[in-house]
Amino acid sequence: MLRREIAAIAALALFSSAAAAQDTAKIGLILPMTGQQASTGKQIDAAVKLYQAQHGSTVAGKKVEVILKDDTSVPDVTKRLAQELVVNDKVAILAGFGITPSAMATAPIATQAKVPEVVMAAGTSSITEASPFIVRTSFTLAQSSVPMAEWAIKNGIKKVVTMVSDYGPGIDAEKSFSDKFKADGGTIVENLRVPLRSPDFAPVLQKAADAKADALFVFVPSGAGAQFVKQFVERGLDKSGMKLIATGDVTDDDQLNGMGDVVMGVINAHNYSASHDSALNKAYVEAFKKANGGLRPNFMSVGGYDGMHLIYEALKKTNGSTDGEKLIAAMKGMAWESPRGPISIDPDTRDIIQNIYIRKVDKVNGELYNVEFATIPNVKDPVKAAKK
Amino acid sequence: MATILFDGVAYGMLLFVLACGLAVTLGLMNFVNLAHGAFAMAGGYATVLLMDRAGWPFLACLPAAFIVAAAIGLVLERTLYRHMYGRSPLDQVLFSIGLVFMAVALTDYLLGSSQRNIMLPDWLQGRREILGVNVGIYRSFLIVLCGALAIGLQAGLMRTRFGSRLRAAVDDARVARGLGIPVATVFAATFAVGSGLAGLGGALGVELLGLDPYFPLKFMIYFLIVVTVGGTSGVMGPFVASLLLGIADVAGKYYLSSALGGFVIYVVLIVVLALRPNGLFARAR
């Protein structure tokens, strides 16, 4: 039994090392394809496939091959898969990473192997500081929260209760929103946190209701948003005069249309809306829907799409060289037009600089969308900006 | 205060409907069915699909959810489960976890991995003042419906001929068979009803708990807690346990910080089982 196993392993190992050819550039795409975060993985995977379908799989004379792995959002598995991809498959680039711990656990591999790690989803600010080889094409929570705080102050909101999921991104959102809001003269009545797996929001919503503030600022990861908004309305908080303001995770395009009319009017700030008004985005949404049975692309998908674009452009710049340091150097400062609007990679922090849009959920042609009505241009990650 | 209590009761009632089928299979029939949540998920998805695609009203979907889950339960009982009765609990764990994995993967593949939602009819939305307490209408609806179910189940188990046959079959299958009780049929019917109730719970829970392909894994622990804390003496134990857990969970999250609120129910679990290893309502053996 074991002997056969080991023989098979030996054969596999020999096979895989022989197959590493020179004229391909391999990308190890590690995503949660099963488990709670599966929808993130699917959006990104679909976007990566779409990008390759639109732009071909050859760039600068290299054939780009994407190897997809499922890490089920377990960080030690992510790390092992990354190591195997580097050692066995000789990938030139690691990409994906659905949750912060996965991206963090892989950081030492990127540093040690000098392989760029393109973070397409995870949103805790400190990720890009974990290794000089990490580049991010998604967003940070602070990027959305700070503009939301600015908008709130300008629109006469004085007292706010915050409510976030109790983990890295949530705490980032809470802190950056509260700091900005207080600095601009607002009052934070209470900072509430809910456990990441909280099936019932009733108790915290009751607490928020008892606090009697002008607005409730919310971050919950995409997926929990619908339930949250429904219970917000069910509790009658919408009629009590308390405004609901949020990061765009709450009104994720992936599920927005299924949430029902209760979400109409929710104000939120984020980097991408499927209804973003540009020719590029219209084409993107259409192609994405066509390729995926009508699935609407969300902000995760653009992280994957732009990540691929970044990799392709970097390869062009290095003339097909897959040297990690050259690729990272090529990626720094790169700017382009994405379906979400103009974006660029900050040469200092390797984090993304992008427009943040203030949106309001509304009906467009009978479907619910986040309709953008204000733009804050070129937002850098505020957490890292504050450190300087 | 009263509102928190009310929310806790509603949450507990929902847990009860979801878990009471397991109380029967695990508690009475001694079958470790970790796949119980998969039947709840089946009911939930039946509701979502019927409302979304066929435009059925919510109330009509509830019996449909029951029937779909019960039918699946019946088929699986007749083809697979019955081979596993009397096997070691470890085999049953292996078997039922395997079923959960398959159900999760299939649902994910066929219906996508995003959260699904339903639109409640207007008359179930909103809030109302009842006896001076501001309560949600849907939660009141849950309490009334689930409370009625609990009473009906207890009466069914204790007062009807089927109930006494089931209790006899569970206590000693061989003697029961000797007395002419069709044990296999009784078990199959019980299993189907238990699955159907889970399906109904799944349908009722979409609004509060959400629904995605990982539902059976996410809530498995809650169901097990309800059954063990309640003890295995029929449905009253799990009923009381559900209420206790619902209230402890909601009140814990309200009165304590989020960090501490999360583990109130686990502490309740450990304390109850340390004091009463066979649950609150132990069956005399």
Add this chain to the structure above:
Amino acid sequence: MTRGQTIAAQGLARRARWRAPEIVFWVLAFAALLLPPGKHLLLNEVAILALFALSLDLILGYAGIISLGHAAFFGAGAYAAGLFCKLVTPDPLAGLVVGIAAGALLGLLTSFLVLRGSDLTRLMVTLGVALVLHEVANALPQWTGGADGLQGMVVGPLLGRFDFDLYGRTAYAYSLATLFVLFLLARCIVNSPFGLSLMAIRRNSLRASALGVPVNRRLVAVYTLAAAYAGAAGALLAQTTAYVSLEVLEFQRSADVLLALIIGGAGWLYGGLAGAIVFKILQDTLASNAPQFWMFWMGLFLVVLALVGRERLSGGMRGLLARVARR
């Protein structure tokens, strides 16, 4: 020595004798170190899961305590080793000892909870302990890093010489050596009078106590021992990945190890090892071939295994080993 004692001693000695397949097994396991790099990372995970399953086997297979929360001790070991590495010294062996101690301490403290009650009660109490610990770890981000995980662990070279490289060879060697040493110890223990008394308790604890076996004390001892083993497995994971996240305490981890042990068969020390090999390699193969759908095939495997009867499978394997040994 009386005649009876002599017979008993002979019986124990016979049980403890090394058989050819066992030797082959370990030679092969160590020979895998010489494989070209590539699979050592997976083998490292296999070795860690094997140690973890061995630990569960000690209480489930030998003492009859079923646990669905064994990750509690795994996680305690992982966090203890991780924090020790960050705060005290990066030496892995010292960290391993700390991880073992942490697991053992927690095992001792919680052992009184599993002394009574039915299988179901024990299942749920152990589960509850693990879940509480998970919440505690989540609630102390200043220590554990919360949901972001414990970062900044820099593990020193093994024995001051061997660095943990990208290829995972050192990691595998380290985990395998630890597994082997602890396996030898477990082998001695289960073949000692202590081990026999445990099996007597599993079969009938009332009768065992009538024979003068101090049931509760024995159960506390073995539970603590198993917890120490789980702590060692956790410490190995923390050190070889240089990272600890909340996942080490996750329910999934307890369920996986239970599945692995059931697949391999509880009640013989190789059960956990065989189960870990099958479970991990199957999962990895399925997941890399069908990243979105592997759970289905895994589930199908488990269902079929349960229906066909795993005793037949593991029993057949054991029978085969016995037959080979007799030759």
